[in-house]
Amino acid sequence: MMTRSSLCFSFLVSLTASTLSAHVTSERLLRANDEPHNWLTYSGTYMSNRHSLLNQVTPSNAKNLELKWAFQARSLEAFEASPLVVDGVMYTVQAPNDVVALDAKTGLVYWVYQYKPSVSSRPCCGSVNRGLAILGDTLFMATVDAHLIAIDAKDGRPVWSIEVAKAASGYAMTLAPLVIKDKVLVGVAGGELGIRGFLAAFDARTGKEVWKFYTIPGPGEPGHETWASDSWEHGGAPIWLTGSYDPTLNLTYWGVGNPGPDFNPAQREGRNLYSSSAVALDADTGKLKWFFQFTPNDPYDFDAVQIPVLVDTNWNGSPRKLLFWANRNGFFYVLDRETGRFLSGHPFVKVNWASGLDANGVPLQTMQPPGAVTYPGVQGGTNWYSPSYSPRTGLFYLSVWEDYGGVYTPIKVEYKEGQFFGGGRISSSAGPTAPTVPFSRRTPINSWTEAAGHGAVVALDPRTGQRKWAFSMTDVSTAGVLTTAGDVLFTGTREGYFHAFDARNGNVLWKVSLGGAIAMSPMSYMVDGKQYVAVAAGSGLFVFGLKE
Amino acid sequence: MSRFIWTCSLTVAVLVLAGDSLLRAQDHGGQYSPADIQYGATIYTNQCTRCHGATGDQVGGVNLRSGQFRRASTDDELRMVIVTGISGTGMPAFKLDPSELTGIIAYVRNMRDFDMKSVAIGDVVRGQALFENKGACTTCHRVNGKGSRKAPNLSDVGSLRPAGVLQQSLVDPTGAMLPLNRSIRAVLKDGKVVTGRRLNEDTYNVVLIDEQERLVALAKADLRQFEVVKTSPMPSYKDKLTSAEMADILAYLLSLKGPKS
Numbered sequence: 001m002m003t004r005s006s007l008c009f010s011f012l013v014s015l016t017a018s019t020l021s022a023h024v025t026s027e028r029l030l031r032a033n034d035e036p037h038n039w040l041t042y043s044g045t046y047m048s049n050r051h052s053l054l055n056q057v058t059p060s061n062a063k064n065l066e067l068k069w070a071f072q073a074r075s076l077e078a079f080e081a082s083p084l085v086v087d088g089v090m091y092t093v094q095a096p097n098d099v100v101a102l103d104a105k106t107g108l109v110y111w112v113y114q115y116k117p118s119v120s121s122r123p124c125c126g127s128v129n130r131g132l133a134i135l136g137d138t139l140f141m142a143t144v145d146a147h148l149i150a151i152d153a154k155d156g157r158p159v160w161s162i163e164v165a166k167a168a169s170g171y172a173m174t175l176a177p178l179v180i181k182d183k184v185l186v187g188v189a190g191g192e193l194g195i196r197g198f199l200a201a202f203d204a205r206t207g208k209e210v211w212k213f214y215t216i217p218g219p220g221e222p223g224h225e226t227w228a229s230d231s232w233e234h235g236g237a238p239i240w241l242t243g244s245y246d247p248t249l250n251l252t253y254w255g256v257g258n259p260g261p262d263f264n265p266a267q268r269e270g271r272n273l274y275s276s277s278a279v280a281l282d283a284d285t286g287k288l289k290w291f292f293q294f295t296p297n298d299p300y301d302f303d304a305v306q307i308p309v310l311v312d313t314n315w316n317g318s319p320r321k322l323l324f325w326a327n328r329n330g331f332f333y334v335l336d337r338e339t340g341r342f343l344s345g346h347p348f349v350k351v352n353w354a355s356g357l358d359a360n361g362v363p364l365q366t367m368q369p370p371g372a373v374t375y376p377g378v379q380g381g382t383n384w385y386s387p388s389y390s391p392r393t394g395l396f397y398l399s400v401w402e403d404y405g406g407v408y409t410p411i412k413v414e415y416k417e418g419q420f421f422g423g424g425r426i427s428s429s430a431g432p433t434a435p436t437v438p439f440s441r442r443t444p445i446n447s448w449t450e451a452a453g454h455g456a457v458v459a460l461d462p463r464t465g466q467r468k469w470a471f472s473m474t475d476v477s478t479a480g481v482l483t484t485a486g487d488v489l490f491t492g493t494r495e496g497y498f499h500a501f502d503a504r505n506g507n508v509l510w511k512v513s514l515g516g517a518i519a520m521s522p523m524s525y526m527v528d529g530k531q532y533v534a535v536a537a538g539s540g541l542f543v544f545g546l547k548e
Numbered sequence: 549m550s551r552f553i554w555t556c557s558l559t560v561a562v563l564v565l566a567g568d569s570l571l572r573a574q575d576h577g578g579q580y581s582p583a584d585i586q587y588g589a590t591i592y593t594n595q596c597t598r599c600h601g602a603t604g605d606q607v608g609g610v611n612l613r614s615g616q617f618r619r620a621s622t623d624d625e626l627r628m629v630i631v632t633g634i635s636g637t638g639m640p641a642f643k644l645d646p647s648e649l650t651g652i653i654a655y656v657r658n659m660r661d662f663d664m665k666s667v668a669i670g671d672v673v674r675g676q677a678l679f680e681n682k683g684a685c686t687t688c689h690r691v692n693g694k695g696s697r698k699a700p701n702l703s704d705v706g707s708l709r710p711a712g713v714l715q716q717s718l719v720d721p722t723g724a725m726l727p728l729n730r731s732i733r734a735v736l737k738d739g740k741v742v743t744g745r746r747l748n749e750d751t752y753n754v755v756l757i758d759e760q761e762r763l764v765a766l767a768k769a770d771l772r773q774f775e776v777v778k779t780s781p782m783p784s785y786k787d788k789l790t791s792a793e794m795a796d797i798l799a800y801l802l803s804l805k806g807p808k809s
Binding site: 088089101103105106108109110111152154155157158159160161 | 690692693697701703704747748749750752753754755757761762763765767806807808
C-alpha cells in the first residue's frame, strides 16, 4: 500500500520571494491597501481608485524606466485585460478567454488555461476580456459566451463552470468579476442585442446563483412603468464593467449600460430605469438601495458603464462618503454614495445634448435637430477605461475625447433574438466631408480633420469639476489611468505610446512607443522589493521597472 | 557564471498520469491495449448496440466484426466516421472524448475475438473509495478540488487519457510518465534545495509548483545545481492492489471528465 511518506519527496524545500504564498482571503481583499505590492482586484482595491501606494517610481527617476519583460498574446483581439498580481504571480487573460499565470518578475508562463467560447457567442464589440477576480486559490473568469468559470490559481485547471445566460440570445460577458465575501458578482453585456440586463452573485465555492438583480424592473416592480408597453423585455441595460464595494455600508456600486434599441428612444418611451444609471445594491441580497440615472431615455448610447470611484473626503467642510463618476455623457458627477444624492455635476468636455444639470442632477436636455452634430458622440467624452483618483493630489484623472461629436439618425427596428438591435445610424463626425473616428481601427491620421476630435488626459478638481491640467494627443485614447504614491501618472494612447506624467502638474516624464493601441488600464505591483508597471499594447503585455 | 549541473538524471523521480497530447500516438495500427478494448466494449454497449447490435451485424450490409469497413480502413478514418457520422444513412455523429474514441476503435478492431465477459473496467464508486483511501492517491493528486497539487490534477484525465495509458501508469509510473510531468531539483547558492514539478523553463529561468503547492520562480543564475528528474515517485500498484481493485480504480479514472457547465 502506498503511504504518505513513501510518496513524499525527500528533499528539503525552501522558499524564494517569488512564490504564491497563500490564499487570497476576503479579509485580504478588504485590506488590499495593506499589501500594495499586490493588485488583488480589477481596480486595485474595492474603492476602485486605481491608485497604487507604491512610490519607488517618482517624477525625478521615471526617465529611468525600462522594459523588464513582455508577453505576446496569441490573439488578434484587443488586449483589454488589467492583470492581477498575487505574491509574485501575475494572472491575466489572453483574449478571448485564455487565462495565463506568469512569473511577475520575469514573465515566464506558469500555466495557461485555454477556453474556447461557443460559436454562438455574439459580443457586440470584439471578443475581449478585461480581467479576473480571485478568492482563496481560485480565479474567476467571465466569458464572451456568458459562462462563469472558476479556475484553480495554482494549476490552471477548471473547478466549475456555469452558464450565466444564453449566448445565442445575445448575452456575453467581458468584465472582470468582483468578489465580495464568499460571492462572485458578474453582469452581462448585450445592450445592442436586445437582452434584459442583470447583475448576479454566485457562490464562489459551487457556482450556485445566490441573487440576481435585473437592471430593468419586471411587471409589478417599481420602475417598470418607465418602459412603454413591452419595451422592457428587450431593453438592454447591460452591465459590462466591474463595480466597487463599500464594506462599511455593505453596498456594491455598478454602472448600467444603455437602453435598447440604442438610438431610437421612440420605441421605448419613458425614463427606462435603470439604464444609463449608477445602482447601489446590498452586497448580500442584491436589493436596490438607491439609483441615480445620468441620462434618462438615453438616445445616444451613452451608457453609464464607467468605474465607480469611491472616495472618503471632506465635502463642504464635513467628512463624507463620495462617489466620483465621469460619465460617457460628458458630465463629471459627485454623489453621496450612502444615499445616492446628487452633490455636483460639471461638463468635462464639449457638451450640447444638455445645457446643464438641475439641482437634482437631472440633465436639461437640448436634443439637436436631425442631421446636426451632438457632442459628445457615441464613444462619449470618456468610456469604460478606468479613471484614477489620487488622495495625495486630491485630483481625479481620466482619458477624454475632446471636441468629438456624432450625428444620430433613429430607425425603427424589430427585435429578433440574437440580432443587432441598434435602432439607428450614427456617424462619428461633424458633417459629410469630415472623416469619422474609427471605433477601434485607425484610418490614416492625415485623412482626418479637426471635426474628428482628439484625445487628452486631464486632471479634474472634483470639487469644482474644473481642469487642473490637460495633455492633448493627436489621436483619441482608449487607455485607462493609473496614479501612484510617487505622484506619477501612467496612461497610454491608441497611437501606441505608454507615457508617464507628473500627477501634480501634467509634465511629461517619460514615454515609449509600444507599436500597438493601448486599450486597457495599467497597474503597478512589486516583487522582491522592486516596483513594476504593467500595460498591454496591441497583442503584447509589457512590464516596466527602473534601471538597476 | 554558470555553475548549474545539468545532470538530467536518469535516477530521480516524478509523477505521472496526466498531461497533454499523447492521444495521436494511440493510432498504433494493430496494437490495442486490453484496457482500451475493454473500455471500448463498455462504450460500444452503451452507444452502438441499439443500431449495430451486440454482435456488430445488425445493420444490413454492415458487419463490424469482419474488420472490413466501406468508408474506412485506417483508425483515423474510423475516428472520422464516428465523429462526423455518415450523411444520408442512419449513422449519426457521436460526441465522444478522445479516451472514448480510442477505446471504441480498439474494441471494433477486436470485437470478433473479444469476450465481453472478460471486461475488466470495474466499478466507479468502489474505485473512488480506493483512490481516496487505500490507494491514498489524493496525497499527491487532485480531483475536483480534493487532494494535493503536487502531482498532476486528474479531474478530466478520463477524457484525456486512453484506458491503456491509465492502466500502464498504475503499473509502471515511470515508464508511462510524460515529459511535462518531470520534476526538478535545484540547489540555491546558499545550499537550500527546491524541488517540485516543472511547469516551464527557458534559458535563464525555471518555474515549478513545489511540495507545498506554491508557484515558484527560480533564476538559473541563482542556482548551484539543477537537475531534471525523469523517474516517478509514484509507486507501482501492480503488487499493491488486486486486479479487481485495479479495474475499479481504472473505472474511476475513466469517469473523470472534468467539470460540467
